[in-house]
Amino acid sequence: MRQGKLLRSWVMVLFLSVFLVVLPGCQPNAAPTPPQPQPALEPQVEEETMTLKLHFVFNGKDLVVTREVPATRAVGRAAIQELIKGHVGADGEHRVLPPGTQLKDLKILDGIAYADFSREFRDNHWGGLISEVDTIYSVVNTLGEFPTVRAVQFLLEGSPLSTIGAGAVDLREPVKPQALTPEFCASIKAQLYDQSGETLPWSVWVKGEERLAVRDGFPETVLTGDCDGDGAAEIVMVDDKRVSIWDRKTSGGGWEKVWERKFHSFPDVTLAPTRGAGKEDVIVATADGIHIFGFNDGSYTQLGWQGVAGHILDLAAGDTTGDGRAEVMVLFGAPESAVSETNTGRIVIWELNGETYRRRQEEEFPFRRILLADFNGDQREELLALDERGLTVFGWKGSAYIELGNNPGAGSPLATMLTADLTGDGAHELIIRDDASAALYVYTWQESALRKLWQGPATEESVLGREVFAVQLEEGPVVLLAAVNVPGRYLVYSDRDGHWREQILAGASGEQILALGDVDGDGVAEIIFRRHQLLSNPTQWLYVGKLGSLPQPPPQEIETAQDKLQQVKGHEYAGQCRREAEQCVILN
Structure with missing residues (x-):
């Protein structure tokens, strides 16, 4: 009996074991293990x-x-x-x-x-x-x-x-x-107009402007010339011992520096086509020599160098022989502190000969300043030389320079000089701002001599500054701009029907004219100038201004002292006007 119960217990255990083993396999497709839940993503909130x-x-x-x-x-x-x-x-x-x-x-x-x-x-x-x-x-x-x-x-x-x-x-x-x-x-x-119309604001003349940022220091000298032959002038700057060339960017507007050279001494720079070919070359005179740079095959390269010995007084370049290529002339002499009657001075002339520059001529030359310009309209530039005795004109005559004429009363070694065709006859007049006088003088070449064409009257604007510019306006004649000793103010002289008119151009921000040149190639010169800026500013600005025409008063308001002389009846007043007329009318 007891054994039967024991047997039934083992059978029950065995049955339960088999059941537990077989049961999972009999289930229809067991459910897979559910994946781990992913964290919910934050909703994207667009920035307002x-x-x-x-x-x-x-x-x-x-x-x-x-x-x-x-x-x-x-x-x-x-x-x-x-x-x-x-x-x-x-x-x-x-x-x-x-x-x-x-x-x-x-x-x-x-x-x-x-x-x-x-x-x-x-x-x-x-x-x-x-x-x-x-x-x-x-x-x-x-x-x-x-x-x-x-x-x-x-x-x-x-x-x-x-x-x-x-x-x-x-x-x-x-x-x-x-x-x-x-x-x-x-x-x-x-x-900003003066009630009389004699004072003109800067903005009346400069119709539009753009800025050029200079970060290496403000230039002491600015020149313009078509150095790459594209029909538009580049801007050449001289700052301390550096010379650089700036050109318009080919796209996007603005300016960029395309060439720069630093020298060991302070350079004197001029521009002239020493090779012809419609390109202005950069001629640099330093204590160690004459350097000539030009645009070739898309870049600026050095064309020549000539060693020099002696103190350089002046540098000039121009076509004096009529062959289409400019000669380079360098005037040597004693410094101002060592000038004496025994100092004779000398001039050295270089020209391009094939691929090199050769010294064509060297002569004793007792002068202190030189300037080149075509005074008689013969398509050759004459050589003007100044010293304490006045001005002497030399011209090339086949194999040598000979004296063409002189004027003892014209100019001085410290005078400001420039040339421009003021009369439209193709020959240049000489404009002088003498260091000993507050007036401007204009000379023209007549009958193989320099004769005074005009002398500016005395002005209430005090002593003239050293800067003088000749400007061809888009509409109208060439006008003369002469700086006064008040920053931003210029005397404007223009010839209208034989009467010279004086006006005042007044800037409000210390405008200073640096150069003029056709930098956009449209045939009309732009003005390069600066304004008063703090030297502490990290960037100094140059401005390139588009010139318009200067407004002229009605003709009946334009009169010279000679006009007043003809109108007066009284003897005493006529005498006063006659003295004014002697200063203002055309003089021979």
Whole structure:
């Protein structure tokens, strides 16, 4: 009995074991192990943006640009920051706020936006009437897009200011947004006119301008000439011991330095076509020699070098023989501190002979200055030489230079001299700003002699500066510009129907003319100038201005002292006018 129970127990255990083994295999398709749950992804939240309408005013033209920026409650500050970045268009980069400008604060109270800028807003500004209008109305018209802004009050480092440059816009009061129409721009220019019309603002003459950034130091000398033969002049700068050439960029606008050379001593530079071929070569005189550089096969290379011995007084180059190639003339002599009656001086002349430059001639030459120009219209340049005794003219006659004439009263070694065709007859006149007189003198070649064509009258603008320029205007005759001792002011002399007219060209930012040249190849010269800038600025700016015509007063307002002499009846007043006429009328 007991054994039977034991047997049944073992049978039950065996059955349960078999059942547990067989049962899983009898199930229809076991469910797979579920995968581990993946962490839920954060939903993508797109950054909110807003659209700003920006006004980039450049050369008096308002370009409206829209930009998407991150949404912010400080929309006014965001708009100014976008103005600071500038605008890049098809014609290059346009910056309307000066380099380094920061917006210190911006508050809007009762419809007035108080915009507080850093001192760079004024100190680094490029200057000029049009440029000032560009900057001010870029800010005002941009902030005026917000409905809560009716006008903008400008501050500088938390303090009021009256102007950032030329005084074109009065910043003492809030400035309202303004459509920049031609009539509005004309009204601003008219504010700078003198009531008599004798004083002309800079912007009346310079119709448009572009900037050239110079970061290696401001040049002491600037020249222009077509060095690569493309029909447009390059800008050649002399800064300390460096000479560099700047050309327009082939795309994108602006300027770039295409060549530079540093010398061991201070260079004297002139430009002339020593090879002909329509290219101006760069001729550099230093203490160790005469270096000649030219454009060949897409780059500037050294064409020649000549060692020299002696102190160089002057350098000139021009075609004196009529073969189409310029000779290089170097005048040697004692320094000013060692001048004596025993110092004779000498002149050395080099010319291109095949592939090299050879010394063609060396002669004793007791002069202190030389200048080359075609005075008699024979397509050959004459050699003008000056010393304390006056001016002597030499010309090439087949195998030698011979004296053609002299004028003991013309010029001096320290005089400023230049030449230009003022009468349109193809021959150049000589313009002299004598160091001993405040007047200009114009001489012309008549009957184998230099004769005085005109002498400028005495002026109330004090002593003339040293700079004198002859400018061919797009519409009108050649005019003479003579600097006075007030920065930014020039006397303008023009000949109208035989009457010389004197006007005053007044800049508001210390404008200084450096050179003139046709840098865009359109046949009309542009003006290269600078404005007053802080020397601490990391970037110095040169300006290239497009010239327009100078407005002339009605003919009945133009009269010389000789005209007054014919009109007076009284003997005493006639005597006074006669003395004036002796200074003003054409003299022979």
